[in-house]
Amino acid sequence: MRIVTIVRKVAPRCYPNYLKAFEDGDEIFDRFKINTPLRIAHFLAQALYETGRGTVLFESLKYKTTARLLEIFGIGHHSAAIRPDEVDQYLNNDRALAERVYGLSNPKKAKELGNTKPGDGYKYRGGGLLQTTGGANYLRMGKLAGVDFYNNPDLIVSPEAALLPALHEWNEGGLNAYADRNDIRTITRLINGGYNGLSGRTELFEVVWSAIGKSGANQVAWKAATTSxxxxxxxxxxxxxxxxxxxxxxxxxxxxxxxxxxxxxxxxxxxxxxxxxxxxxxxxxxxxxxxxxxxxx
CATH class of the missing domain: 1.10.101.10 (PGBD-like superfamily/PGBD)
Structure with a gap:
């Protein structure tokens, strides 16, 4: 079964940008050796989780409630440490929030992400299949992919280039080896920086694995894994x-x-x-x- 067929089964609302990338991506997946049931299932579980099953192109920062915004970016939750008394100015204001969280209003995070100019927080917010974030990462992935994502951020979700940043990140992390071991915790940590959404990623893995199983890979996932x-x-x-x-x-x-x-x-x-x-x-x-x-x- 082709990867695009699996995506259509488990993500029926997937955006055309991504579907076209998967449709044309067989050779690219082979090049990055994502060509076994476990590797395919783990890659798709992460990518589809990060993008809401293919329905998110760029990170949405339009938070509607104070509670949710503080849960994600408040004191003790994020380096932005947004205070309750400043929340109102960021509700439903994605550009302002992006600058406060990723941009120059959060100097430590801005330096970490390579956001150096006003507006970079929003310009280089999470984008693409694994939500590449920060000017430095857009620049780095652009060099790896041979595409100028830094000066043209929208290209990171274009059908022609959408797979490349995600696959290069996967390759840099050596994630095929962890997929072979069915180690979703380590894969999640290396992609996410923590374990946010681990249960959701695990559920998606099971959905994808089931779809793959119907094409002949009927073995239980952990039994298919290599030993460690x-x-x-x-x-x-x-x-x-x-x-x-x-x-x-x-x-x-x-x-x-x-x-x-x-x-x-x-x-x-x-x-x-x-x-x-x-x-x-x-x-x-x-x-x-x-x-x-x-x-x-």
């Missing part, structure tokens, strides 16, 4: 701490491993999500080190 030493070490650690039933140490992060992680998280009194993130790994190491110390003569 990190997962083997995790499984061994959980077994050492008494996971019941004991895990098969196969290096694949399947349902049994996730269930064992939840068991440990419950016992360690840390947030329970079945994912062995930084907090869980630290708690595991602490328990293992404490046990080792107590066993010394």
């Amino acid at each position: 030493d990190e997962t083997r070490e995790l499984q061994e650690a959980l077994n050492d701490l008494g996971a019941e039933p004991a895990l098969v140490v196969d290096g694949r992060y399947g349902p049994a491993t996730a269930q064992a992680v939840e068991w440990f998280q419950n016992h360690a009194k840390i947030p329970v999500d079945g994912n062995a993130g930084v907090v869980t790994q630290a708690a595991l190491n602490l328990r293992l080190n404490s046990r080792t110390a107590s066993e010394r003569p």
Whole structure:
């Protein structure tokens, strides 16, 4: 099944810009080696999440409510640290908000993004399949793609060029390797800078994987994944701490491993999500080190 066929199935309202890019993109996907069911499913899950299943060309900054704006850009949530007493001027005012969040009114973020002139915050807001953001990134992706995105930002969503920034970002992050391991957490972190929308991205992955499965890739996703030493070490650690039933140490992060992680998280009194993130790994190491110390003569 062609990638564009999958997109049509799972994103029926996808904009023509993107559909045309996918329609003409078979050779480009092959060039970037996004040519296995897991790689295709993970790429599409991220791209379709970032674009509302293909219905977002550029980041919308037209926030209608104070609560939502502060949830995203308020104190403790974003470097912009917008205060309640200044919100009114940014509601339904996307250009002003972009300047406050990404532009010169937020000097640290502007420097990080390479936004150097008034208006750059809006001009270089998130755009395209993986929402490229910031003048420096538009410039960098333009050089990689051979397209002048910096001076012509709208080209980042053009049918001829829309795939290129996303695929170059994917390639720079070495994300095919994580897709091969079915590691959506790491893929999300490297694209998003955190885990925003992880549950939504995971749901989209399952939808895409199901669509691919109907074309013949019927294997469960985690069984199709390659093995990893990190997962083997995790499984061994959980077994050492008494996971019941004991895990098969196969290096694949399947349902049994996730269930064992939840068991440990419950016992360690840390947030329970079945994912062995930084907090869980630290708690595991602490328990293992404490046990080792107590066993010394």
